[in-house]
Amino acid sequence: MNPSQSPSPNFTFLSDENSIYSVMDNYDFSNLMFSVGEGGSNGLIQEETSSPTTIVTGESGGSGSAFTTLRKKESTLDCKNRGSKDGETKEMGHRVAIRTRSKIDVMDDGYKWRKYGKKSVKDNTNKRNYYKCSSEGCMVKKRVERDGENAAYVITTYEGVHNHESPSHVYYSDMVFDHDNWKQHSLLQSIQTFPPC
């Protein structure tokens, strides 16, 4: 572990503004973008020089243009499990990719994650890390990798829906609209509360 990677406790939006800004110092959310790829032909967001953070959600691979490497995988993984074959109800499929300009690799979003793997992938010189939600019975996974072309960016991909509340959920849900800045946080909240596939 590298303690110096986590300058601020976590993503829990406590009522202490200082902690908020220390977070904002490490993550650049100044231009959060959102896109739900629900069948939208091009719902995926384009990369814009002015948007340091990009979020891609949804199950269908769509046909965007940014996120080439990411999308490639999306198309293979792609919520295939909900296919009507066998009555298997695999509760996965909801996926959210967040691309953030960040000094640190792992965004602590209030959940507790346990690392279970690390891999170097082909189109990316950097390593990709795999995390699982450490809550019992919660199968949500998350991968974290640095953007191969822009080491300043971190791509975090969440997969699945938590079957429990975030330990910190209660804190920020109450104060989402307290300040202008909280608009961004409300987006983050949305990420955590996506409906099932």
Add this chain to the structure above:
DNA sequence: CGATTTTGACCGGCGC
């Protein structure tokens, strides 16, 4: 001392 990370091995899907 329990929980978490590390890391190489293993496995399954996909393309050729």
Add this chain to the structure above:
DNA sequence: GCGCCGGTCAAAATCG
């Protein structure tokens, strides 16, 4: 059928 590649497992090491 084989090899590549990405994802997961699991034992050992490390941390708090």
